[in-house]
Amino acid sequence: MSQFFTINKTTTGKARAGTISTDHGEIQTPIFMPVGTVASVKTVHQRELRDDIKAQIILGNTYHLNLRPKMEVMQAAGGLHKFMNWDLPILTDSGGYQVFSLSKSRKLNEEGVKFKSHIDGSTHFISPEKSMEIQRQIGADIFMAFDECVAYPAEYNHVKKSMDLTHRWLKRCIKWNAENPELYGHKQAFFPIVQGSCYSDLRKKSAEFVSEQNAVGNAIGGLSVGEPEEEMYRITDEVTDVLPKDKPRYLMGVGTPWNILETIGLGIDMMDCVMPTRNARNAMLFTWGGVMNMKNEKWKSDFSPLDELGTSYVDSEYSKAYVRHLFASKEYLGKQIASVHNLAFYLDLVRAARAHIVAGDFYEWKDAIIPNLKNRL
Numbered sequence: 001m002s003q004f005f006t007i008n009k010t011t012t013g014k015a016r017a018g019t020i021s022t023d024h025g026e027i028q029t030p031i032f033m034p035v036g037t038v039a040s041v042k043t044v045h046q047r048e049l050r051d052d053i054k055a056q057i058i059l060g061n062t063y064h065l066n067l068r069p070k071m072e073v074m075q076a077a078g079g080l081h082k083f084m085n086w087d088l089p090i091l092t093d094s095g096g097y098q099v100f101s102l103s104k105s106r107k108l109n110e111e112g113v114k115f116k117s118h119i120d121g122s123t124h125f126i127s128p129e130k131s132m133e134i135q136r137q138i139g140a141d142i143f144m145a146f147d148e149c150v151a152y153p154a155e156y157n158h159v160k161k162s163m164d165l166t167h168r169w170l171k172r173c174i175k176w177n178a179e180n181p182e183l184y185g186h187k188q189a190f191f192p193i194v195q196g197s198c199y200s201d202l203r204k205k206s207a208e209f210v211s212e213q214n215a216v217g218n219a220i221g222g223l224s225v226g227e228p229e230e231e232m233y234r235i236t237d238e239v240t241d242v243l244p245k246d247k248p249r250y251l252m253g254v255g256t257p258w259n260i261l262e263t264i265g266l267g268i269d270m271m272d273c274v275m276p277t278r279n280a281r282n283a284m285l286f287t288w289g290g291v292m293n294m295k296n297e298k299w300k301s302d303f304s305p306l307d308e309l310g311t312s313y314v315d316s317e318y319s320k321a322y323v324r325h326l327f328a329s330k331e332y333l334g335k336q337i338a339s340v341h342n343l344a345f346y347l348d349l350v351r352a353a354r355a356h357i358v359a360g361d362f363y364e365w366k367d368a369i370i371p372n373l374k375n376r377l
Contacts, residue, residue, distance in 0.1 A: 004189060004216040005248045009358045014240060014267030017357040020217075020248055022141040023186035024081065024089045027056045029248060029269040030353055032260060032346045033091060035277070037061040038068065039084040042277050043336045044343065046086050052312050053343045054351075056088060057141070059272050062134050063095035067117050067124070071137040079139030079184045091272075092140035093252070094131045094193075096147045097221070108148070110165070128172040132180070139184045144219060145173045147193045152226040159197040166195045167209050174213060191250060193221040194239055198231045207242035217270075218243050219250040224259075224273075233262055240267035257286050257349055257373045261366045264353050276346050280338035283327045286345050290375025292320075294338065299324040306337070312344035 009017040020027040034041045034049065036058045041049055049055045060080050065071075069083075077083035080090055099106060099113050106115035112127030126134075131146035147166040150159055170192050182188050192210040196202030210218050220239050223232045236251060243249055250270035251263050260271055276286065283294040288309045292299075299320040306323055307315040314337045326334030356362040 005246070007246065011357055011360070011362055013265060013363055014237075015265050015353075015357050015362050016267070016269070017354045018248065018269055020089075020269075022089045022189070024087060024141050025056070027089055028351075028354060030260075030264045030350050030357075031056055031270055032350045033057050033059050033270060033272040034343050034346075035059045035061075035272055035274045036084070037274075038064045039080060041339075041343070042281070043332070043339045044277070046084065048340055049086075049343070050088065053340060054311075054347050055343065056347075058086065058088070058090055060090055060092045060138060060140060061095065061098065062092050062131060062138065063098035063126075065092075065138055066095065066126075066134045067119055071134060074139075075137050075183070079137075081139060081184075089141040090139075091142040091250075092135050092138050092144065094135065094144040094146040095126055096131070096144075096193075097149045097253075099126060100149050110168075112146075128169040129176045132173050132176040136180060136183055136188070139182070139186070140188065141186065142189045142191060142217070145170050145190070145192045147195060147221055149195070149222050149225070150197055152197060152222075154197050156199060156202075159195075159199055160202055163195045163202055163206050166193070167206070170210070170213065189216045191215055191217045191219045193219045193252070194243070195222045196235075197222055198227055198235055200235070200238055203235055203239050204242055207239045211242060211244055215247070217248040217250065219252055220268075221252045223251065224253040224255050229259065229262075232259070233266060236263050236268065237266045257346070258370045260346070260349060261353060261370060261373075264350075264357075265363060265366055271350075276342035277339045280342040281335045283334070283338065285338055286342055286373070287377070288345075288369075289372060290377045291373075292377045294320070294324050294327050294334070296324070307341060307345075310341060310344065311348045312340050314340045315344075 006019045018029040034055050102115050114125045128146040135143040148162045150162045194206045194210050196206045248269040251268045254271050285292040287307050302320040305316050306318050356365040
């Protein structure tokens with residue numbers, strides 16, 4: 001593999017344009033990554049993801065894929081790329097966030113986590129080593145350390161104890177990876193995760209510990225879990241001050257279009273979120289002019305294109321009135337159209353951000369465009 005991350009352009013601030021190189025292709029950063037939890041970005045075909053939305057990398061989820069279809073099927077298929085017929089890069093999260101969201105049905109100790117499946121109630125155990133093994137079997141191009149994500153707000157000593165456990169688990173992940181090679185003939189890049197909730201001293205300590213592991217890229221977890229936006233920006237700013245400048249930084253689970261632009265400005269290169277597809281299924285569309293609720297009466301007789309500035313085929317092929325009708329009629333096609341639109345918009349957003357970074361006017365453009373993005377149309 002060539003150099004994993006190359007910075008193509010820097011700014012007077014922290015924003016930068018880069019290139020991540022994987023065996024399944026290059027990724028132009030900053031990048032938004034659609035979430036394909038169970039080997040599917042909800043309601044969207046892989047062909048649409050590739051050709052229309054122009055996704056450069058998508059996510060799979062270790063917790064969900066291990067429960068269904070299970071790793072026997074995954075390995076028999078030759079890994080997730082072949083299973084879902086996606087030949088571009090894939091990132092998997094470690095399953096930690098999903099396991100810890102099952103707070104009522106899990107038991108945590110030093111060794112790992114015992115939990116009950118949300119599907120059938122069966123009992124399972126996942127450890128750092130098991131998470132690494134599953135992610136080897138999935139075969140993602142980028143895979144994540146097994147960590148504990150605490151809720152917000154959380155008491156300082158609880159957060160510190162959780163962070164220390166995450167760091168011990170990280171060492172175990174690294175050891176397992178060193179002893180167990182890839183399965184499918186392509187390289188897998190491993191990212192540790194910074195934790196520490198909204199406590200600056202813990203975040204700094206965690207970022208320093210993560211940096212010392214000398215991984216090819218690093219992630220910031222435990223944000224976008226209910227804290228105020230200002231807190232998310234503050235912690236992101238503090239952590240990117242510590243993490244290595246020559247390696248990609250992935251902010252997990254973020255966010256709205258304005259969250260994405262603000263955190264790019266704070267030095268983030270990679271983001272993911274279920275928001276564009278989840279909100280789409282509830283009739284909320286993001287556009288350059290603002291946010292549209294397609295259930296509103298005002299669209300009932302608006303036969304103009306869904307989005308005159310949109311880049312996807314759905315934006316010109318369908319009218320606002322038609323999409324409103326689909327949602328009013330509870331037709332699944334409405335959810336599909338909205339999902340394709342929102343994902344295409346998010347990818348257009350980060351392409352534009354990259355172009356303005358390269359042009360040298362990113363911060364002026366960001367500050368001018370964010371009020372428009374927040375409009376309620």
